[in-house]
Amino acid sequence: MLYFKKLIVLLGLFFLVGSQAVQANTDFEKAIQGRWLSEITEEIPSDADTTNGVMKMIGVDEYLGNGALNMQGQLLMTFNYKNGTQIIASWLINAAGEWQIKNDLIYEKIVDIRAIPDFVKLNGSLLSADDQKNFFQQSGFKIEDLIPKGQTSEDQIISINDKSFGYKTKNDQGNYDVRNKTKTNAGFSTYQIK
Numbered sequence: 001m002l003y004f005k006k007l008i009v010l011l012g013l014f015f016l017v018g019s020q021a022v023q024a025n026t027d028f029e030k031a032i033q034g035r036w037l038s039e040i041t042e043e044i045p046s047d048a049d050t051t052n053g054v055m056k057m058i059g060v061d062e063y064l065g066n067g068a069l070n071m072q073g074q075l076l077m078t079f080n081y082k083n084g085t086q087i088i089a090s091w092l093i094n095a096a097g098e099w100q101i102k103n104d105l106i107y108e109k110i111v112d113i114r115a116i117p118d119f120v121k122l123n124g125s126l127l128s129a130d131d132q133k134n135f136f137q138q139s140g141f142k143i144e145d146l147i148p149k150g151q152t153s154e155d156q157i158i159s160i161n162d163k164s165f166g167y168k169t170k171n172d173q174g175n176y177d178v179r180n181k182t183k184t185n186a187g188f189s190t191y192q193i194k
Contacts, residue, residue, distance in 0.1 A: 003148065028101050031160040034179035035062045037191060044077070055077045059093070060188040061181065069097035069108060072188035073141060085167065090118035090137065090193065091143050101157070109152040114141030119194075 010169045037060055044053030059073025080086050095113040099106060117136040121128045127135065158166035158178070165181040182192075 003139070014119075017180040023069055025101050025104070028104070028106075028160050032063045032099075032101070032106070032165065033065050035060050035064055035186070036165055037184045037186075038179070040179065041081050044079070049081055051080050051082055053077065058188075058191050058193065060184060060186070060191065063099055067098055067100060071095040071097060071098045074188075074192055075115070075146075076193060086123055088118075088119075088123075089139070090123040091115045092118045092192075093143055093147075095147070103154055104157050107152060108154050108155075109147055110147060111147060113144055 007077045026183075038058075040057045042055045044050075046052050052158050054077070056076045056078075057073055058076075059071055062070040064070070069086055071093070073095075075087060075091045075093060077090075078086065078088045080166060093113065093115045097159075098111060100107045117132070120132045120135045126132075153169065156168040156176075160166075163183050165183070166178065168178055169177045
């Protein structure tokens with residue numbers, strides 16, 4: 001009889017913990033719906049020609065109630081050369097994805113992604129249309145290689161409320177970075193850098 005009482009207590013605790021996790025996931029699923037602005041900046045290491053560089057991603061992610069995710073953004077790459085020259089290249093990105101929350105983790109999968117060259121600036125001034133076209137052709141850089149279709153991320157949710165969404169994501173070195181998104185009603189064009 002004592003065994004059955006322990007079993008009933010353990011089952012009760014299991015269902016209590018399980019129902020709290022389901023409630024937390026449901027709360028997160030409701031809170032995340034809408035548009036979120038994010039900005040991610042990472043340094044680009046120097047090489048034989050450059051002293052340093054920066055890769056910046058600005059985007060608006062829209063989480064829909066049906067599990068769909070629409071993403072619009074801009075990738076800016078800044079290269080500072082040893083001779084004092086600076087080049088900034090920009091690509092505009094449109095992507096579609098899927099999202100799901102389980103056990104306080106958010107999973108995001110890229111279903112489709114398209115990127116178009118936006119602009120190239122040399123020392124703060126736009127290059128001619130032909131020079132920009134040549135730059136993008138010669139660079140051979142494709143956003144689709146950086147963020148391929150089918151890529152799935154798994155991030156730990158820290159908090160989501162009506163203003164901010166905090167999460168931890170694993171970087172290339174295997175460490176965790178804390179990142180934040182800010183709730184917005186505006187579309188991406190409001191934040192695009194020209």
